[in-house]
Amino acid sequence: MKIIISIFSIVLILGMQSCSPKLQPYSGEVNFLYKEAQGTIAVKSTGYGKTLYDAVMDAQKNAFKVILFKGIPGTELNVPLIENESDAKSNHDSYFKKLFDQGFYKTFMMSSTESSNLIQIKGGKKITVDIKINYNSLRKDLEQNQVIRKFGY
Amino acid sequence: MKINKRILLCLVLINLWSFLSFSQNTATNSGGQVQTVQPKIMVIPFTKEGEDLRTILESNDNLQIVIAKIKESFDNRGFSTVDFIAKLKAAKANNVFTSDNQTDIKTQIIQMSGADVYVDAKIITPPSGQSGRSVTVIVTAYEASTGTSLSTKTGESGKFFTDDIGKLASKAVESVAEDFLNVMQTKFTDIVNNGKSVIIDISFDANSQYNMSSEIGSDGLPLSDQLEMWMEKNAFKNNYHIQGTTDLKMIFDDVKIPLKDQASGNNYNPNKFALELWKFIKGLGLQPGKDVKGNTIFITIK
Numbered sequence A: 001m002k003i004i005i006s007i008f009s010i011v012l013i014l015g016m017q018s019c020s021p022k023l024q025p026y027s028g029e030v031n032f033l034y035k036e037a038q039g040t041i042a043v044k045s046t047g048y049g050k051t052l053y054d055a056v057m058d059a060q061k062n063a064f065k066v067i068l069f070k071g072i073p074g075t076e077l078n079v080p081l082i083e084n085e086s087d088a089k090s091n092h093d094s095y096f097k098k099l100f101d102q103g104f105y106k107t108f109m110m111s112s113t114e115s116s117n118l119i120q121i122k123g124g125k126k127i128t129v130d131i132k133i134n135y136n137s138l139r140k141d142l143e144q145n146q147v148i149r150k151f152g153y
Numbered sequence B: 001m002k003i004n005k006r007i008l009l010c011l012v013l014i015n016l017w018s019f020l021s022f023s024q025n026t027a028t029n030s031g032g033q034v035q036t037v038q039p040k041i042m043v044i045p046f047t048k049e050g051e052d053l054r055t056i057l058e059s060n061d062n063l064q065i066v067i068a069k070i071k072e073s074f075d076n077r078g079f080s081t082v083d084f085i086a087k088l089k090a091a092k093a094n095n096v097f098t099s100d101n102q103t104d105i106k107t108q109i110i111q112m113s114g115a116d117v118y119v120d121a122k123i124i125t126p127p128s129g130q131s132g133r134s135v136t137v138i139v140t141a142y143e144a145s146t147g148t149s150l151s152t153k154t155g156e157s158g159k160f161f162t163d164d165i166g167k168l169a170s171k172a173v174e175s176v177a178e179d180f181l182n183v184m185q186t187k188f189t190d191i192v193n194n195g196k197s198v199i200i201d202i203s204f205d206a207n208s209q210y211n212m213s214s215e216i217g218s219d220g221l222p223l224s225d226q227l228e229m230w231m232e233k234n235a236f237k238n239n240y241h242i243q244g245t246t247d248l249k250m251i252f253d254d255v256k257i258p259l260k261d262q263a264s265g266n267n268y269n270p271n272k273f274a275l276e277l278w279k280f281i282k283g284l285g286l287q288p289g290k291d292v293k294g295n296t297i298f299i300t301i302k
Helices: A002-019 A052-070 A085-091 A093-101 A104-108 A135-144 B002-022 B053-059 B061-076 B084-093 B102-113 B165-194 B223-234 B270-283
Strands: A030-034 A040-049 A109-114 A119-121 A124-134 B041-045 B117-124 B136-143 B149-156 B196-204 B240-245 B249-257 B288-293 B296-301
Touching (some): A052 A085, A124 A135, B041 B053, B041 B061, B061 B117, B061 B165, B117 B165, B149 B165, B196 B270, B223 B249
Antiparallel strands (some): A119 A124, B117 B136, B196 B249, B240 B249
């Protein structure tokens, strides 16, 4: 009987953990490169993965996550596009699944160039990618999907 | 029994009358949809003491470029601003300006426009040096009612060998416009979550027999304490600040009210809050008069 209760408790705890919204850690190694036109920004982003493809994808997603949730000091995006990361993720789960898991973020990416060789590190590979993002249209998309408010109240 | 029926009939008629008088016109019925009333924002030039607001703008093309550029930044974010020049012309046509004092003219334009937020723009053009010429722009947004700063940024054009000050001014605005609006938006979020500020000025008519120390109401408390207790209950999230109380005046210089009626979800405004306060004072057996100018509520007790 004790064993059954223990198994049931473990299953319950694991189940509760999987239901709660999680904040996936991501690298903050995203640095400002330059700004060409109004509403665009170029950043240098570092990504990690087991293959070249995985590492580049990780770098691209990191760049977007930092712009969305953290902001880049000393730039026009000093303040992140989304003010509360955990609230936005729990309230707009499907939007972020589409953005990152289905690769919709690429529609806001104007260019992506690998700027370093693939470096072998413990447990995987690392790469640096220069990415240019159209954050103006990204913000409009966030507004249209009501992830963020339009300017004003 | 007959009397009861008559009373019932009267109640039904009163209800029907109130329903008809406050029911929505079918032409404007939106099916319960509520669109949040947006703040009115106006971009104006910075003036030093004694400077004429009109001649400053009309004589300085570069300042006009700065103002146009800031307005353009708002437009790019899908937000329309109140046109200062149009308001200035209207004010001139209506002979709004009654004083030579520049501060007064600025205040009068802001009040006349009904702007909730005004953006002050200043341009600094140092003389051309050996390494070129640059322009600095200082942009500050203020909440009109309380004077609280919502965002302030200093934009630099960088040094160029050019005499085109307008172009440099544009570059200076572009360098900070986005960040300036983003900071403003975080302050707006705070207003959405924690309410907007109104000022409440409560005073007495010259012939009034009451003052703030008058003991009134069923519990016989001084009027100023009755007012504070009401404010404690009715300010949004219990957030209010008293600037000061004298026997003849009580000023709440920052009282938060919600943007939306918390019960109905409809838009809420200072006028509705003023009405609630008016009802409370009336309930105390006093004769209040109310006046609402923008986000300032004036209550005068007779």
